[in-house]
Amino acid sequence: MASRPVSFTRVAQPVRSLWHRFAYVALVFAAFGLMLLGKADVVIVERTRVAVTDAMVPILEVLSEPAGSMTRALDRVAELRDLQGEVERLKLENTQLRQWQHVATGLQAENQALKRLTHFVAPPTPRVISGRAISNAGGPFVRSILVNVGARQGARRGLAAVSGSGFVGVVVEVGDHHSRVLLMTDLNSQIPVTVQTTRDPGVLSGDNSNRPRLLFLPQNAHVSTGDPVVTSGEGGVLPAGLPVGVITAISDSGVHVKPIVDWERLEYVQFLDYRIEGASNSPVSEARQVTPAAPLKALPVQVVTPVISETSAEAAPVVGAEGSGSP
Amino acid sequence: MTPGFVHRLDGWARHMMPAVTTLILALLNVIPLGLPALSDVMPVITMMAVFYWSVYRPDLLPPVVVFMLGLAQDILVGNPTGLMALTLLAVHGVTVTQRPVFLGKPFFVAWLGFTVISAGGFALMWLLTCILATELLLTPAVIFQFLMTAASFPIGAWVFVRVHRYLVR
Numbered sequence: 001m002a003s004r005p006v007s008f009t010r011v012a013q014p015v016r017s018l019w020h021r022f023a024y025v026a027l028v029f030a031a032f033g034l035m036l037l038g039k040a041d042v043v044i045v046e047r048t049r050v051a052v053t054d055a056m057v058p059i060l061e062v063l064s065e066p067a068g069s070m071t072r073a074l075d076r077v078a079e080l081r082d083l084q085g086e087v088e089r090l091k092l093e094n095t096q097l098r099q100w101q102h103v104a105t106g107l108q109a110e111n112q113a114l115k116r117l118t119h120f121v122a123p124p125t126p127r128v129i130s131g132r133a134i135s136n137a138g139g140p141f142v143r144s145i146l147v148n149v150g151a152r153q154g155a156r157r158g159l160a161a162v163s164g165s166g167f168v169g170v171v172v173e174v175g176d177h178h179s180r181v182l183l184m185t186d187l188n189s190q191i192p193v194t195v196q197t198t199r200d201p202g203v204l205s206g207d208n209s210n211r212p213r214l215l216f217l218p219q220n221a222h223v224s225t226g227d228p229v230v231t232s233g234e235g236g237v238l239p240a241g242l243p244v245g246v247i248t249a250i251s252d253s254g255v256h257v258k259p260i261v262d263w264e265r266l267e268y269v270q271f272l273d274y275r276i277e278g279a280s281n282s283p284v285s286e287a288r289q290v291t292p293a294a295p296l297k298a299l300p301v302q303v304v305t306p307v308i309s310e311t312s313a314e315a316a317p318v319v320g321a322e323g324s325g326s327p
Numbered sequence: 328m329t330p331g332f333v334h335r336l337d338g339w340a341r342h343m344m345p346a347v348t349t350l351i352l353a354l355l356n357v358i359p360l361g362l363p364a365l366s367d368v369m370p371v372i373t374m375m376a377v378f379y380w381s382v383y384r385p386d387l388l389p390p391v392v393v394f395m396l397g398l399a400q401d402i403l404v405g406n407p408t409g410l411m412a413l414t415l416l417a418v419h420g421v422t423v424t425q426r427p428v429f430l431g432k433p434f435f436v437a438w439l440g441f442t443v444i445s446a447g448g449f450a451l452m453w454l455l456t457c458i459l460a461t462e463l464l465l466t467p468a469v470i471f472q473f474l475m476t477a478a479s480f481p482i483g484a485w486v487f488v489r490v491h492r493y494l495v496r
């Protein structure tokens with residue numbers, strides 16, 4: 001009686017270990033296959049990824065909330081520690097900014113007068129979709145973040161993502177409740193940019209470090225450290241003129257740009273929708289029509305339509321201050 | 328009938344624990360902490376988990392589960408699909424063949440083993456990333472992440488030992 005299970009095991013053991021080995025090899029090949037399919041942008045892989053991420057978004061949203069408040073608390077402690085120095089710094093900055101404000105109002109008035117003279121047609125007003133970053137930047141192999149707004153809130157692929165201070169990256173994947181933003185520092189990111197002071201065009205190419213390289217500058221380009229870099233809008237995917245960063249190093253290894261964005265405090269992200277492609281007669285009115293139709297109930301998302309002159313008046317002195325110092 | 332069923336359910340839940348805790352740790356791995364420089368060199372917790380369970384209870388973390396965990400992490404992080412899945416499978420495969428070396432030995436032997444095997448894992452990930460992007464990835468962050476992963480293995484192991492002792496049994 002007792003010999004039966006023993007003999008069964010004796011027969012089953014090699015079969016089982018063979019099966020295990022086969023399963024292991026099959027899984028390795030499956031992983032390779034998925035990598036190739038993903039590289040070839042096969043729709044089913046893409047859809048599965050989006051569906052799985054959508055399913056995990058609620059968990060990430062809940063988890064990222066206490067982490068966010070912990071970070072804020074730590075920031076608060078650090079702030080309290082050097083309060084005196086901070087006040088001194090802010091006072092100094094305030095006097096400088098007052099001077100800048102004076103310059104900016106003058107320039108704005110001049111700008112408006114010149115625009116009237118030349119019958120300048122203002123670029124379309126962007127629709128802004130704001131969301132919260134619910135994942136970190138991803139580590140050394142990939143640089144991307146998840147944001148808790150998706151197709152339901154009007155996000156779509158190719159939108160420019162900015163944070164309060166500057167350009168962050170491009171929306172590359174959109175699900176119902178999430179979007180993935182490929183950061184400009186990612187290995188696969190190529191952003192057409194312009195050096196603002198010299199108007200030299202180039203491509204900002206990420207290398208997974210925090211200092212992306214500026215490639216394909218013209219032969220006769222005269223860039224220097226401290227020059228601000230903005231998006232050029234070439235190719236029609238991204239809007240022009242979004243502040244990207246500042247040139248920090250020019251060496252044999254290339255021209256390196258320090259992004260304006262504070263990666264460590266990338267909590268909220270805005271998507272700018274200019275509807276450049278497929279725009280009918282008036283892209284502005286079309287965008288305004290879309291705004292109230294978007295469902296806004298579900299998440300803490302704001303759809304705001306700012307006036308472009310305000311945005312540019314805010315942005316101009318900040319960018320200028322980097323390049324030319326105080327007046 | 329019912330006690331038997333509950334008992335089976337309990338056993339089943341216990342056997343799921345390695346996979347479930349690893350998935351939770353993978354989720355914790357990607358939440359934004361906002362601490363300077365930490366997100367760049369966040370240790371790869373799933374690699375530690377796969378190593379630990381492959382040494383001490385390989386039956387509870389079979390290759391299929393390793394593969395699924397890797398895929399889940401790929402999708403979460405935004406890696407090319409299959410990158411982490413393949414890496415974790417490789418770590419699992421190598422570790423299982425080297426089990427006798429670690430079993431019943433002092434902890435630092437396992438730590439040393441993990442350092443060597445995870446170095447191989449990171450090299451594989453780096454190589455695959457370079458091939459897929461057709462570009463050479465030259466960032467010191469890869470080495471820092473490997474060092475962080477190897478250095479924080481004792482903390483990970485502390486958690487897995489607790490899970491092993493109290494949840495799996």
